[in-house]
Amino acid sequence: MDANEVAQYLRENHDFFDRHAELFAIMKVPHPHEGRAVSLAERQVLTLRERTRSMEQRVSELVRAASENEHISDRLLLWSRSLLKARDPLELPGLVTAGLAETFSVPDVTLRIWGESGVEADAQAPWRAEVSADAKAFANGLMSPYCGPNSGFEAAGWLEREVRSMALIPLRIGIAPEAFGLLVLASPDAERFTPSMGTAFLSRIGELASAALSRLL
Template sequence: MSPTTPLQPITEDDIAQFLVNTPDFFERHAELLASVQLTSPHAGRAVSLLERQVELLRERLRQLELRTADMIRHGQDNAALLERLQRWTCALLATEDPGALPEAVTDGLARSFDVPQVALKLWGADPSWADAPWAQGASEDARAFAASLRQPYCGANPGLEAVQWLPEPQAVASLALLPLRAVPEADAFGLLVLASPDARRFQASAGTDFLARIGEQAGAALSRLLPRQG
């Protein structure tokens, strides 16, 4: 006779695999659902398998409710931002004097979106605006930087020239730099600076879609200051 092969002990993984592969096990042994005792992390006592399953379902439901509430809150925040954006845009459209547009852009952003510091510089404007403060002081480096931006820059203050356009550049911990174009595919003719002493206000990890929309609408409005074609 050949020697008997020793039986391998049944492991927890074997039991788990058996239950996975035998979904009707508890249908044939329904009494186990009530008799099997598990430790509840919430009640701190032994509960039946059915009670534990109910706890798990309640926890999943609670997580789903939290996610739903978070989505609703974000939706409300976005709706409020869009309403502010619309009011700011309407104010730009209602500005009859083109020379008042730079101030309407910067002051409107500061008030509507609680931005502590806002500044802008334009170049290539009609010669009649050559003496305006916003038409002076942008170096070739600043213009080249604006031209290189296809999306707004968000993040810490890297010591760029544009920061010096602000009233209090030393107070800047984070900023957003928005290139200004008459239309998205055109060359940049200006740069809009939004700054905050809060390092978390403009983060590199944050989305820039909303800022891009602000830049596009500001650029379209300020394009009235460019030389007329034809």
């Protein structure tokens, strides 16, 4: 019999070691991490311990991720609450940007809103500054937030200091094809916003910000 036939026989005869229990004590197999040989029973115990450690590590990772998600959800709730409490629509752009910067520790946050204003006295506000047609077209084309390096985006020029990575979040009402603004989260750290990051959370921020800022239209 070759090794494959032995393995197949053992798979088909699960009671083999029940009928030959003495083999556990006399059979020797290589230790998985050391150069010595151990009994079959000890090897099985080592295998089970490694599986247990792997499962414990996985559970620990899941618990940590759940804790981080809960912390993010709590902060998102605080930010959303501040937007709901605003009585004056002109306060909303500042609440959106300052709230994100403080609540989520983002170094730089700004936004632009274009189109006709439904609120008087905001024509000269900084968030109403001129935006090029190319930047508007770029925002219209974003079906989900952009997250990655600053590739010479016009929006980087809306901030006073160097931007090396950024998240660009289109502001739109529902599934409207055209955006009415752009929310910018930026950092001088090239690793703060990377293409490998998920954008689901940024999309939720965009939806909440869009709903709040639509009062200015």
